[in-house]
Amino acid sequence: MSDIxxxxxxxxxxxxxxxxxxxxxGAVKQALAxxxxxxHQVLICTGIGQAPKLPHYMQVNTFxxxxxxxxxxxxxxxxxxxxxxxxxxxxDGGAYAEGGNHFLHAIRRNIDITLVVHDNHYFALTKAQxxxxxxxxxxxxxxxxxxxxxxxxxxALAISQSCAFVGQATSARPDHLADLLMKAIAHKGFSFINxxxxxxxxxxxxxxxxxxxxxYEPGSDYDxxxxxxxxxxxxxxxxxxxxxxxxxxxxxxYSDQTTSHVTLPLRRREVNPDAAVSLFxxxx
Amino acid sequence: MEVNIRIxxxxxxxxxxxxxxxxxxxxxSNLFAYAYTDAESRIRGGLNxxxxxxxxxxxxxxxxxxxxxxxxxxxxxxxxEELMTEKSLVVAPQSWPHPHRVPxxxxxxxxxxxxxxxxxxxxxxxxxxxxxxxPGILETLxxxxxxxxxxxxxxxxxxLNLVFDSSQQIPGAAYFHLPAASSxxxxxMWISGHEAVSLGAVAGGVTFVTGYPMSPATSIxxxxxxxxxxxxxxxxxxxxxxxxxxxxxxxxxxxARAMTATSGGGFSLMVEGLSLLGMIEYPAVIVLAQRPGPAxxxxxxxxxGDLNFVRHAxxxxxxxxxxxxxxxxxxxxxxxxxxxxxxQYQVPVFVMTDQxxxxxxxxxxxxxxxxLPKRRHIMSPEALTSLTGYRRYARTESGVSPLAAPGxxxxxxxxxxxxxxxxxxxxxxxxIADEMAQKRLQKGKTLMEASWKNRLxxxxxGRPLVVGWGSSLETLKEAVSRLNxxxxxxxxxxxxxxxxxxEQMIRQPVQAASRLIVVDHSxxxxxxxxxxxxxxxxxxxxxxxxxxxxxxxxxxxxxxRAEVIx
Numbered sequence: 001m002s003d004i005x006x007x008x009x010x011x012x013x014x015x016x017x018x019x020x021x022x023x024x025x026g027a028v029k030q031a032l033a034x035x036x037x038x039x040h041q042v043l044i045c046t047g048i049g050q051a052p053k054l055p056h057y058m059q060v061n062t063f064x065x066x067x068x069x070x071x072x073x074x075x076x077x078x079x080x081x082x083x084x085x086x087x088x089x090x091x092d093g094g095a096y097a098e099g100g101n102h103f104l105h106a107i108r109r110n111i112d113i114t115l116v117v118h119d120n121h122y123f124a125l126t127k128a129q130x131x132x133x134x135x136x137x138x139x140x141x142x143x144x145x146x147x148x149x150x151x152x153x154x155x156a157l158a159i160s161q162s163c164a165f166v167g168q169a170t171s172a173r174p175d176h177l178a179d180l181l182m183k184a185i186a187h188k189g190f191s192f193i194n195x196x197x198x199x200x201x202x203x204x205x206x207x208x209x210x211x212x213x214x215x216y217e218p219g220s221d222y223d224x225x226x227x228x229x230x231x232x233x234x235x236x237x238x239x240x241x242x243x244x245x246x247x248x249x250x251x252x253x254y255s256d257q258t259t260s261h262v263t264l265p266l267r268r269r270e271v272n273p274d275a276a277v278s279l280f281x282x283x284x
Numbered sequence: 285m286e287v288n289i290r291i292x293x294x295x296x297x298x299x300x301x302x303x304x305x306x307x308x309x310x311x312x313s314n315l316f317a318y319a320y321t322d323a324e325s326r327i328r329g330g331l332n333x334x335x336x337x338x339x340x341x342x343x344x345x346x347x348x349x350x351x352x353x354x355x356x357x358x359x360x361x362x363x364x365e366e367l368m369t370e371k372s373l374v375v376a377p378q379s380w381p382h383p384h385r386v387p388x389x390x391x392x393x394x395x396x397x398x399x400x401x402x403x404x405x406x407x408x409x410x411x412x413x414x415x416x417x418x419p420g421i422l423e424t425l426x427x428x429x430x431x432x433x434x435x436x437x438x439x440x441x442x443x444l445n446l447v448f449d450s451s452q453q454i455p456g457a458a459y460f461h462l463p464a465a466s467s468x469x470x471x472x473m474w475i476s477g478h479e480a481v482s483l484g485a486v487a488g489g490v491t492f493v494t495g496y497p498m499s500p501a502t503s504i505x506x507x508x509x510x511x512x513x514x515x516x517x518x519x520x521x522x523x524x525x526x527x528x529x530x531x532x533x534x535x536x537x538x539x540a541r542a543m544t545a546t547s548g549g550g551f552s553l554m555v556e557g558l559s560l561l562g563m564i565e566y567p568a569v570i571v572l573a574q575r576p577g578p579a580x581x582x583x584x585x586x587x588x589g590d591l592n593f594v595r596h597a598x599x600x601x602x603x604x605x606x607x608x609x610x611x612x613x614x615x616x617x618x619x620x621x622x623x624x625x626x627x628q629y630q631v632p633v634f635v636m637t638d639q640x641x642x643x644x645x646x647x648x649x650x651x652x653x654x655x656l657p658k659r660r661h662i663m664s665p666e667a668l669t670s671l672t673g674y675r676r677y678a679r680t681e682s683g684v685s686p687l688a689a690p691g692x693x694x695x696x697x698x699x700x701x702x703x704x705x706x707x708x709x710x711x712x713x714x715x716i717a718d719e720m721a722q723k724r725l726q727k728g729k730t731l732m733e734a735s736w737k738n739r740l741x742x743x744x745x746g747r748p749l750v751v752g753w754g755s756s757l758e759t760l761k762e763a764v765s766r767l768n769x770x771x772x773x774x775x776x777x778x779x780x781x782x783x784x785x786x787e788q789m790i791r792q793p794v795q796a797a798s799r800l801i802v803v804d805h806s807x808x809x810x811x812x813x814x815x816x817x818x819x820x821x822x823x824x825x826x827x828x829x830x831x832x833x834x835x836x837x838x839x840x841x842x843x844x845r846a847e848v849i850x
Contacts (some may be wrong), residue, residue: 011709042695056709061690064700066560072527079518084691105523176434191348262516267539267689271489273653283473
């Protein structure tokens with residue numbers, strides 16, 4: 001266990017008072033310290049939105065890039081520097097709308113990064129447009145007749161593609177989230193956690209209280225390695241939310257398969273023009 | 285003395301394999317060759333060709349005249365009548381009548397060798413015989429090429445022997461004999477533009493390659509994938525071009541020398557990522573292999589239409605470098621240098637090629653590497669450890685901040701696509717926003733120090749000046765030298781460093797010309813617009829193409845002559 005205070009910084013926080021991101025920020029620090037990591041050993045990649053501001057508010061290597069592209073950045077950074085522990089924090093807009101393609105392919109690759117989606121069912125920073133997880137019928141200024149499209153089920157999507165680690169947590173239970181984060185980060189492969197997060201400014205239904213009442217842990221007999229049971233769990237038509245490890249399996253990790261021949265990390269590699277000369281004979 | 289061989293047929297008939305064997309055989313015989321490729325966007329059928337110029341002297345421009353036509357399909361047999369001369373010979377099966385067809389029994393020999401599939405080898409061997417060459421070098425190459433397929437190798441060797449055992453003389457062949465130079469090996473290579481770019485990337489220290497397939501850039505990604513084990517390079521196939529450019533950013537942030545290769549359509553998808561690279565100030569090498577647009581355009585053909593797109597791509601203002609190799613040798617050198625420039629100044633560097641340059645092949649001495657930079661521009665862990673704090677965007681006189689990689693010290697590296705302060709954290713401060721914009725502007729000015737002088741063959745004063753850029757170099761050189769041999773006194777300015785420029789360096793020769801003639805393989809003569817802006821002079825004439833086919837020496841000679849005499 002490292003000193004959790006090492007992850008503190010003094011950057012002014014631009015989130016709304018009481019924002020569901022605060023407990024996530026605390027849980028991330030708690031999990032990293034719990035795993036005995038130091039700030040310079042961790043990289044957090046994010047895009048644009050409220051959730052993606054998270055790494056600015058702690059002492060950590062930070063790549064705050066474009067909206068929806070955070071997973072692509074993280075995949076490459078992890079390939080190039082496998083000694084870094086790489087996390088991605090994205091909102092439901094960035095992860096499931098703009099970045100949907102990268103999400104699919106990260107599941108396929110199974111590279112050892114952890115994706116944490118702050119799912120508050122809105123594009124909150126741009127004043128509450130519908131996101132892919134907004135419920136049908138919800139009226140927004142962009143959807144004056146109510147959202148017509150069905151909400152995405154990110155957990156079912158991930159499980160259907162045999163994502164190596166699928167978890168769910170809620171901002172309303174930060175200690176549980178910290179514990180799940182530790183498991184996800186320790187899991188070798190692509191780990192995905194959907195965090196159910198209240199939006200104190202735009203959503204007056206799904207409050208902290210709402211999630212505390214409706215989130216539940218499947219019983220001790222729940223087998224998270226059973227894909228069909230996991231699928232059944234996350235597709236039940238009920239207003240209750242399973243939290244914890246929903247599905248997990250061991251799959252070959254991507255770097256192990258693709259870069260075992262490479263001297264890493266790439267930042268230490270020298271420039272050697274003679275390497276080109278070694279290929280000339282192919283053309284002679 | 286030069287001989288022009290065109291191998292033509294349908295896609296899937298092995299034209300490029302045959303041309304590769306012939307080009308390499310010529311190279312190993314201490315002769316010189318240059319080949320360019322014309323192919324349709326299909327896997328089977330249609331009409332494709334590779335055109336090979338061979339000589340005892342180095343040559344490299346595009347020509348169309350056909351001395352020897354190797355026709356692998358009936359369509360190929362009749363497609364090029366206007367490019368043949370009285371002396372031209374045609375290598376084709378006897379059942380396809382043609383007045384210039386040589387009497388060699390292509391089909392019959394292939395049948396005797398055991399398979400119709402070896403008629404390509406029979407044809408190449410016949411062309412080799414017309415050039416007056418002994419079979420030895422070609423035989424060695426066939427052995428190397430088919431080494432893993434014993435049965436196929438045996439049939440091909442039999443085909444070669446049947447051609448050379450035949451005592452039948454080929455009428456008219458003596459005219460095309462190219463006496464081989466001394467038989468001692470020179471170690472010259474037979475190499476394409478995309479291979480030279482790839483080797484250049486290796487010499488420049490590339491460690492991370494990513495991209496999404498798109499002609500004509502894909503070959504670079506394939507080369508790197510084929511070599512990745514030996515070179516210890518990470519080659520990642522991205523799910524789309526947006527992922528590719530963001531992966532370049534992520535790898536570069538982590539300290540890799542990262543590149544991608546794409547064409548116009550793919551680059552269009554990368555543009556937001558380009559702006560990101562500009563904002564967070566990370567090195568990247570982007571090979572833009574151009575083809576005609578708009579949209580899908582002509583996927584397998586050539587153009588130079590993206591110069592101003594690349595110059596202006598991306599929202600916001602940020603420095604970038606644009607270089608354009610003119611020939612295969614420059615493909616190697618300039619790509620290697622691109623990596624050093626990118627890392628030293630923490631900017632995206634574009635290497636602009638096109639289908640013609642990518643797919644052309646030539647005989648070439650092994651590239652020199654002694655002069656190429658070997659330094660990295662990342663702070664060492666030792667230097668970082670001695671710092672009390674690290675600020676990624678520390679302001680400096682040059683606008684370039686010291687670059688640290690994450691994980692190399694106890695300092696964290698913070699970057700943000702939002703406007704940020706010196707530490708890399710998001711900011712709304714008006715003062716800091718202004719300072720950071722100025723910093724990036726200053727870096728653009730500093731970057732001009734890295735520019736090299738563009739190739740000027742003059743003097744210009746009072747003479748017509750031909751200005752070209754990129755892949756037209758060799759064809760244009762040859763056309764201009766023919767004009768000068770006639771006493772027409774034409775100067776030639778060829779741009780390979782296009783951005784950022786010290787405007788005076790471009791303006792001076794352009795303004796001094798009696799007549800400004802722009803040669804640009806694009807629909808709207810983009811180089812002309814560039815010169816209007818940079819050199820404050822509109823072209824007097826623009827020679828362009830809109831059909832995706834390369835300029836030829838004859839064509840440029842004729843069009844330039846008309847412009848100069850006027």
